[in-house]
Amino acid sequence: MSDLDDIFLDADDFKSCLPLKKVPYGDVFEASRAGDVDRLKYLLESGVNVNARDQWDSVALYYACLAGHLDAARMLLESGAICSEHTFDGDRCHYAALNLKVRKLLKAFEARPPPLGPLQGALRDTFLACWADKKFFEQSDGRVPISGNSENGGSSPSDFPPDVVFYVQGRPIEAHRVILTARSPFFKQKFQTEWKDRKEVRFSKEKLSYHALYSLIHFFYSDRLDIAVDDMEDLVRICKVCKCLSLQKVLEKELIHQKYAEYKALRDVDNSQKRFILQGISLPEEDRLPNALHKILQIALVNSNSEQNLNHDVDGLICLVSSMQISEFEDDLADVCVRVDKKIFRCHQVILASRSEYFKARLSHMKDFLEGRDFLPDNALPCIEEHDLTVGAFKKMIEYMYTDGLKDIDPDQAEEMFDAASRYLLFPLKRVVADALLPHLEMVSPAELCHWLVLSDMYGVVKIREYCLDAMACNFETFADTQEFRAMLLTLPPPSGDSALRTTAPSAPGAEMSSTAEGNILDDLREKWLEAEAAELDERDESALLFDKRLEMLIQIAEQERTNGLECNASSEQELI
Template identity: 80%
Template sequence: MSDLDDIDLDPEDFKSSIPLKKVPYGDVFEASRAGDVDRLRYLLDSGVNVNARDQWDSVALYYACLAGHLDAARMLLESGAICSEHTFDGDRCHYAALNLKVRKLLKAFEARPPPLGPLQASLRDTFLACKANSSYLDQLNAQLPTSLFSGNSFNGGLSSNHFPPDVVFYVQGRPIEAHRVILSARSPFFKAKFETDWKEKKEVRFSREKLSYPSLYSLIHFFYSDRLEVSVDDMEDLVKICRVCKCQSLQTLIEKELIHQKYAEYKALKEIDNSQKRFILQGFSLPEQDRLPAAMLRILQISLVNSSRGQNLENSVDNFVSLVGSGFQDDLADVCVRVDKRIFRCHQVVLASRSEYFKARLSHMNDFLEGSDLLLDYTLPCLEENDLSMKAFEKMIEYMLKKCLMLLQDTCYSLLNVQ
């Protein structure tokens, strides 16, 4: 065992409560029920959905808790299995736990949700660093101390992560600050709107009284973090918003969960406050193409194509201004970076969220350009990098959106020199 000091369990506690058996061809449910950690590790490494349900409406963690397999339970929890008592699946795991040792383990992981990936964590911090968004977060944490949001302290400590939003939504008079490229990458609806009706708008006010602020906030937060947390009472509103935003895979998962919530036993108990019940969903429950990294990589690919096409234009731009080609597919780029003799179309929020260096450079650039007449409506501000090769910069941008890269030796050497 490793790093058990903060779980209040001894290594001996992780010995099986019942005899283990091997299930070399078993699925994640059979491996969890049998305590076959080798098979379970293989399945988790293969990308199996750790929160999937079987034909008896049970998740893998439920079987591990029921059989008292601490090692298997911890492996599932570290892979993102939901264990919060304020969720349907979490409740079942707590109630089914074979002994207090299992409940201790669940409580320990309930207090510390699985960590986000680098891209998700960086963009989430940027979203929550916006004043309007953090104000709602403070309100939510005051009402729900066990919220997943409360596991990440945000008492002004992330002010250094602030990067100005480029659009503000008003729902029932309350603001949600956001960035166009993130919303466009995650939702065909937002992408179409930002290319047409909202192209020049900095503020968008929704007049429909039935639109739920908590539901839209939860969805936009999910766009940034690939982690959804929403009150059970707001789930039906969230389904409607997902339908409008054309988030089909997310809509399908929430609709299935609504059916489970409808027939869950605790819904029949009068003394339970259902408004405090939370639905939590991790991004890896979605198909890979609908997750945040894949969505951002699609935007990157469009930007790279536009950047390549732009080389056919005149390259006589200075260090601050570059012309936007009129025939390009809209990639929502808001800054250019000139590397060697190539101009890359990029997105300020991605550069600033993933790199302190670019955050500082963009901040100085924006301060310099603020109130000046240097830029016309059809131009983008431009940074110049002199110590990078074109290939190294392209790989660096790709790395910002992925956890790993395949690098050639000379490209790796160039990146190390920059560091």
């Protein structure tokens, strides 16, 4: 281990020591073996299963490590490739690593928290905020739980406690009904019938494995299964009862593989130490966490639309559904109502609080206001009201909060969504809106692109900002002939005159832009124009000066146009007088 600890990785280490080649039509295994990061990036963005095995029982990370392609290996690891030495695939990657620098990279990622999406990471934090769940997680293999993720809005232990506790062999597992209902038909049926009003459920069967059930419930929250090989057979039986059929099939297939994996193992390790790790992407899309919560959201929206006769108490903190109507609902387990522009939305506190620090604070304070209201009927839900937000924007916002994505978006809603993402502390929502908006930007006029550039710069939406700058740099003369572009130049800070102050490294597309290091728009436009149109390096400074002179000329034209416009308006007013 001392040899590994003395190795430091810098940018030069990620230059492959083996010749690289392009495989434009290769699969993820060929791209990893060749070190073709462009092809690999495309495949990963297309949703390829990064932990899939080929006909030789090898994963893509194995080939990247074997060939010593550090950049390809890091890309795979950041996308969720499994590298734990206690797993079959991870063990082979460590053993096949071409050099110690590759092993150092694997060790660094093994020590990091698992790469999870914002939704999965937020709910995992919520699960580990439950005292009993956190205690077992800390005890198992000496691991340390994630204390919270500011980007995801991780919840704190005291704010939103679990609403059901399972006891297996006397040991507790704390959970939330809505998550279990969304992931398992078995739990859904139980919570609608015999467990409907129970806060505790005690399992008497001695054969039921605590470790296996804990791993399954943890998987329900995080879409990532991490279980000892010894517990896999118990988990298969639990999956059969819980009707998690796709997970059951994967586990059964892996159990068969584990029988032969012993012959391929590189070390003699006890099965209690060996682990099986599964990312949710290995399952069909309909069985993953976002799709499960999307179904719950759709039921809640249908129930919200069905509510016609709502009674609200004097202070507006309670939403009361008539008993005649509530019997018609498919139970959505909603425990809070959000009122937006006179429309009621049935929602779930654990989802809202896990995803947004704003809602976590609102819901926590709401509980203080409702203390002592023991007279409330069973069909009453606490209600909060949101202002300065349209119904359509709120629908899109909760669609993202429940699913981590947006199926489509009206371009007219984009600005309101960027504003909502900032107000409700849902910063990853900006990137999701940008992804949905980019196809629309390919067909807009230069004048509209100017609007989107200013808007994206104001809200820090880097993807759209970079797209607009790229389009302007490649079609600069077209934009120079556009009055809106020239008018925009008057509203922007001037470019840096000193070459030492120029932005020489524009932000990478998709990267988060910090508020303290935002680039000057005209500096970044100049850099992109130089990359696209300028002469060779020895004439680069001359090209930059020519660009600056062109900008100065356009600004003078814009000032003249503004002056003429003001004079025109003044003369029109005189005529009216």
